[in-house]
Amino acid sequence: MSGSPPALEVRAVHKRFGELHALRGVDLTVEAGEFFALLGPNGAGKSTLINIVAGLARATLGSARVMGHDVVRDYRAARRALGVVPQELVFDPFFTVRETLEIQSGYFGLRDNHAWIDALLDGLGLADKADTNMRKLSGGMKRRVLVAQALVHKPPVIILDEPTAGVDVELRQSLWQFIQMLNREGHTVLLTTHYLEEAEALCNRIAMLKQGRIIALDTKQNLLSRFTEKYASFTLREGR
Ligand code: ADP
Ligand code: MG
Numbered sequence: 719m720s721g722s723p724p725a726l727e728v729r730a731v732h733k734r735f736g737e738l739h740a741l742r743g744v745d746l747t748v749e750a751g752e753f754f755a756l757l758g759p760n761g762a763g764k765s766t767l768i769n770i771v772a773g774l775a776r777a778t779l780g781s782a783r784v785m786g787h788d789v790v791r792d793y794r795a796a797r798r799a800l801g802v803v804p805q806e807l808v809f810d811p812f813f814t815v816r817e818t819l820e821i822q823s824g825y826f827g828l829r830d831n832h833a834w835i836d837a838l839l840d841g842l843g844l845a846d847k848a849d850t851n852m853r854k855l856s857g858g859m860k861r862r863v864l865v866a867q868a869l870v871h872k873p874p875v876i877i878l879d880e881p882t883a884g885v886d887v888e889l890r891q892s893l894w895q896f897i898q899m900l901n902r903e904g905h906t907v908l909l910t911t912h913y914l915e916e917a918e919a920l921c922n923r924i925a926m927l928k929q930g931r932i933i934a935l936d937t938k939q940n941l942l943s944r945f946t947e948k949y950a951s952f953t954l955r956e957g958r
Contacts, residue, residue: 723786725750725875725906731780733766740766742930753901755917756910758927764910765805768879772802801868805879807860811853815863819870826871838866858889875906
């Protein structure tokens, strides 16, 4: 065997919703250990791509792998390698925070996960909310629980779908710090966002998705210098 497989491999993925061609041949490789941003406006296809990688939706054409496991043929192994923080705040309102994390642990067959759950609650500032019902939490707190839930089985790869959209500045900062720490510890991170500043602050490489196509993919430095050049020539022309 030569080396480890990429953390994520997306090959020629198309997705159609009836007439709508939401993904139009997406290729993407995220290497193990990277902190990668998928940047794009609303409706670009970011969540659709995440759902395909997470095995929650089928590609119309093409394939996706997580740590070398095909998300359709080898779903369980691919799912186990992945933690996904969904864009929508989906949760069961009747359980407490701790119960929510224990149920998720059970889903992965982890029966004695209490120490790790405590560490997640601490790390995400949720320790004093452990016995609170999910429905009583603020939006920001629910977002934190979703992050903890994604990490309950210590997946090597973490995908966060617009984790800071609609989140206040303070939580945004603390979430960023937490995710950066995970990346330093060796987790691969894919973050989707429509904030350039967020991609810029956090990630090594950035792919820009627009109308279902990747229109640019490069290191942060190269992408930003290209932007700056474009902007400089634009303002020069405007200034004349
Ligand atoms: P993003 O996450 O970048 O905002 P989405 O992946 O949510 O974009 O959506 C991409 C396009 O696909 C949009 O035009 C959206 O309306 C459409 N779309 C997403 N999910 C569905 C679905 N389940 N059925 C029909 N159209 C969908
Ligand atoms: Mg989305």
